[in-house]
Amino acid sequence: MTATLKVSEILEAALYVTDLAAAEEFYTKILGLSLYSRFAERHVFLRCGDQMVLLFNAEATVHSGDGPLDAPEHGMKGAGHIAFAVRDHEIDQWKEHLTTQGVSIEKEICWEKGRSLYFRDPSGNSVEITSPAIWRIEENMFFSRR
């Protein structure tokens, strides 16, 4: 029975940031995520389609019972990573958009299929915009379900 149990949907991806306000501005104004909620110096929760990007201040979340929620403690230091999927034909628009917004493209990689733009959020996390094709996920199939 339980042998067939498996997860197949990421619901929340977490990033740790050193400046929540700057991160909120970056992810909402530049990447277009929607603010879901924020709590003091602990977190900013963002909606990304029907998934969540959770931005945490690790200095708060490493302590349990630190917020309105009583979730187990966690917290990381350093530069994390997240990637967002867009259609391959939108990559050039994103490049222009990011540049116009003052976000430097740190690197652009052309894979066997698809390509990736890499840039940094204000806390130094490595953010990528790319096509699902880089993982051999057919783009039309990926987006037709959304």
Next chain:
Amino acid sequence: MTATLKVSEILEAALYVTDLAAAEEFYTKILGLSLYSRFAERHVFLRCGDQMVLLFNAEATVHSGDGPLDAPEHGMKGAGHIAFAVRDHEIDQWKEHLTTQGVSIEKEICWEKGRSLYFRDPSGNSVEITSPAIWRIEENMFFSRR
């Protein structure tokens, strides 16, 4: 033109682990993700539905040009977080499955809608299995697209 650009799909969520082999076993055998690729002591890439969970050894990825890929450097230390969506009625099956597999449920939280199981991966990352309802995302809508 670019004002309407926004991302709405998480494609990759990253976690940092101290033991890649143990993490691979945990995420594939217990959570049911599929191995996509692995590279020496640098990473294990897993497919989760049509998204990716990337497990990295931060000691390798903090250096650029460290692997077969030449992606910008990143890497974190500490305990990260990820959540996977399941249907609310499956939560009890998951609880039984995890316990049977020797994974301790660290905490169970009942939200206004839905509930969450929290447990640790072998590196101490805080993993959550929950319903999209906790974020006011209607479960049938969420899963009907998948």
